[in-house]
Structures are given as structure tokens and as C-alpha cells.
Amino acid sequence: MSDKINRVVLAYSGGLDTSVILKWLQQEYQCEVVTFTADLGQGEELEPARRKAEMAGVKREHIFIDDLKEEFVKDFVFPMMRANAMYEGLYLLGTSIARPLIAKRQIEIAKLVNADAVSHGATGKGNDQVRFELGYYALNPDIKVIAPWREWDLTSRSRLIEFAEAHQIEVAKDKRGEAPFSTDANLLHTSSEGKVLEDPWDEVPDYVYSRTVNPEDAPDKPETITVDFERGDGVALNGEAMSPATLLTALNELGRKHGIGRLDLVENRFVGMKSRGMYETPGGTIYHLAHRGIEQITLDRGAAHLKDELMPRYAELIYNGFWFAPEREMLQAAIDHSQEKVTGTVRLKLYKGNVIVTGRKSPFSLYSEKVVTFEDDQGAYDQRDAAGFIKLNALRLRLLGRRDG
Numbered sequence: 001m002s003d004k005i006n007r008v009v010l011a012y013s014g015g016l017d018t019s020v021i022l023k024w025l026q027q028e029y030q031c032e033v034v035t036f037t038a039d040l041g042q043g044e045e046l047e048p049a050r051r052k053a054e055m056a057g058v059k060r061e062h063i064f065i066d067d068l069k070e071e072f073v074k075d076f077v078f079p080m081m082r083a084n085a086m087y088e089g090l091y092l093l094g095t096s097i098a099r100p101l102i103a104k105r106q107i108e109i110a111k112l113v114n115a116d117a118v119s120h121g122a123t124g125k126g127n128d129q130v131r132f133e134l135g136y137y138a139l140n141p142d143i144k145v146i147a148p149w150r151e152w153d154l155t156s157r158s159r160l161i162e163f164a165e166a167h168q169i170e171v172a173k174d175k176r177g178e179a180p181f182s183t184d185a186n187l188l189h190t191s192s193e194g195k196v197l198e199d200p201w202d203e204v205p206d207y208v209y210s211r212t213v214n215p216e217d218a219p220d221k222p223e224t225i226t227v228d229f230e231r232g233d234g235v236a237l238n239g240e241a242m243s244p245a246t247l248l249t250a251l252n253e254l255g256r257k258h259g260i261g262r263l264d265l266v267e268n269r270f271v272g273m274k275s276r277g278m279y280e281t282p283g284g285t286i287y288h289l290a291h292r293g294i295e296q297i298t299l300d301r302g303a304a305h306l307k308d309e310l311m312p313r314y315a316e317l318i319y320n321g322f323w324f325a326p327e328r329e330m331l332q333a334a335i336d337h338s339q340e341k342v343t344g345t346v347r348l349k350l351y352k353g354n355v356i357v358t359g360r361k362s363p364f365s366l367y368s369e370k371v372v373t374f375e376d377d378q379g380a381y382d383q384r385d386a387a388g389f390i391k392l393n394a395l396r397l398r399l400l401g402r403r404d405g
Helices: 017-027 047-055 067-084 099-112 130-141 157-166 244-257 282-298 300-319 326-338 385-404
Strands: 007-011 032-039 063-067 117-119 144-146 184-185 190-193 223-232 233-237 260-269 274-280 344-349 356-359
Touching: 007 099, 007 344, 017 032, 017 157, 032 047, 032 099, 032 344, 047 063, 067 099, 067 233, 067 244, 067 282, 067 326, 099 117, 099 130, 130 144, 157 274, 223 244, 223 282, 233 244, 244 282, 282 344, 282 356, 300 326
Parallel strands: 007 032, 007 117, 032 063, 117 144
Antiparallel strands: 184 190, 190 274, 223 233, 223 344, 260 274, 344 356
8 A cells, every 4th residue: 555554443343344344454454453342322242342353363452442421422412412403403413423422532542552544434425434534634634544445346245245254254144145224323323224224215114123112012101201401411310310321321211112212314415415214312302302391491582592593503513524623612612601501300291202391490490470471460561562562573564565565
């Protein structure tokens, strides 16, 4: 190769793709490979990744398996949720928000082991290649990035399996042949795409769902819960204080039980194509609606409406991989400032795929029963003031009407 690589840090899951990449890097670049496996709460046993890396010749001290669940929720998911971020109005960005953390830790490990390159298993058609690499370059502008899917000639799953078998790489039985769909999971969500999901007219088969029961089969009796917030972040469930990752884990179980958080979406990828995917975000959906519920009584109208105007831009930045960009950080500062008084309790009812806010209270509530009541407000609001307010707002409309009428 033109640039000599001595050591590369690979984002490694232990699956077929990254196992092939590990061997390919060793052969193609004649370099030492360091593997990094992130535990983001995907619910899989990660020790097999260690065993596979050792079998591939990776030194024990160069196999990193890091539990990042608390950092993931506290420093990435919760800040995003303060903005009520949803890409194209629906997607809670479960895959998008995980990539900058993985990129951050890869760069940290590269520095720790004196690696001169990093590598990932994202394909050349998707968004993840952009998200990973924008993160790498933001944190280390001079790092070398190796993206095998843009370099090699292993352009199909059958070619990958042939390569794996030729090099004694373990191939899971369910990967022999065409997989019906591919998945990505973390503590916030599970995404599925490809194969049986590629025709947007075809309904998602029930076997694709893995994080939620079918809402039709969910309990016939609703369940009521409360979520407590402090300065815009969730801190307790049903009055029990919890860490960020513990809270999201508990909400995930409630969402799973009641069939909450399923989304069938055709989205616009950053690379230009439309893609159909199925997302399950059980706990995140509950949390998102709870957060909006507490904001309803604690945010001023101007701040709330401005946040909603900024949100699509903020969400797009995360979706496109610009977590470490200055414009995302500027928006985050404004969003975080708005959350200073977003403290209180929200009550929600969970029932057959639905999350219904049934109550909210806060020591910083801007809601005034005395002002809003239909009964005698004892002078708290003078309804005669509305006449001048309406006339001033109608002035330009009246002038237009006289001119054009």
C-alpha cells in the first residue's frame, strides 16, 4: 500500500463482516490490528468477540471490550433528548447517536496504543461511514482511516463467506445464505433494514421485531408510571432514583411489555438515497413523550417554540454525523440553557403501543389555574385587554383589506 500502516484500531463486533475485515487488514496492510468492541447495551454476549480476536492473532492486551452504557446515555442520549430530536419528524436517532461515542473511544484507544489508523465495517452505501469518519477527523485530523468496503473486491455476502472459510474464520450458521435483514442494536433502539424490508409497500413481518411485543398482544390493562426530571434529564422512575442507563433499561422493559416504540420509516439518507427501515425504541419513546410533557408546564412559549424550530436542524446534524461540529455544540448550549427549570414529575399511561401523558407537576410550573380558569379569576386576567391586543395584530390585515378589497 502507498502509506505504510503499522497498527490499526478496528471497530470490531466479532460478526462475519468485521472478522473478515480483521484478517483482510492483516493481509492487505501487513499491520498489527487492535480490536475495540463497545458495550452499548446491545444485549449480546461480548466475550465471543474476545475469543475470536485472540484466534485471529490479536494480542490479549490489544483487545478492548469497554462498557460504555452509562456514558452513552448520560453524555449522548440525554443531551439529544433535551432537544426532543427526531429526524424527519419521526426517527429518534438510535443508531446515529451511538456512532460518535464509538468514534471517540476508537481515537482514544489509537492514542493509547500508538496506532496510526482506525477502521470500521460500514458499507459505502450507508450513513455510518460518514458518521464514523467525521468523528475520527474531528478528534484527530491526521488519523488514517481504512474503510474496507470501499477498497476490497468482496462485494457480496457469498464472497465474504468464501473468504472466511478459506481463512478458518468462524461463520455463524444463520449467515450461510442470504440473511433476511440486518440489524443494529444498542440501549436506545434496534434498527432493521434490507432484504425483506426493501419493498416499502410490504408490511414488516412480525419476526423482524425483537424489542417489543405486538401491541395487539400487549396486556389488556394499562399501566401507569411516573418519570421525574431534573434540569431536563430523567432521574427517577416511579419515585425510585436511577442512573441514566438504569432508567433507560427500565423504560425499555416497560416499552417492550406494552408494544411501544415501533416505527416503519422510509428516510432520506445523507448519501442521497431513500432507505426503508424498521426501528424499535421502546424506552426512548416513553422518555421522549415524558420530557415533552414536563416541558409543557416549565418552558416559556417563546423558548418552547424556538426549540421546536431548532430541533430539525439539530436532529439533521446528528443524523449526518456532525456531533462534534461547532454548530451542534452551539445549538446544544442553547438547548441546555432552556432546560434549567425543566424539573418535575410526569405521569404516563402505557397501553397497547400508546404512551399517554395523564399528568405533570413542577415546582417551576408556569401554568396558572387562577389565570386560565373559566370561573371567576378575581381580576388575575382582564379580558378587556384582549380588544386592543387583537386590534393591533389586525392592523396590517385591515390595511391590506382596504387596499385590495
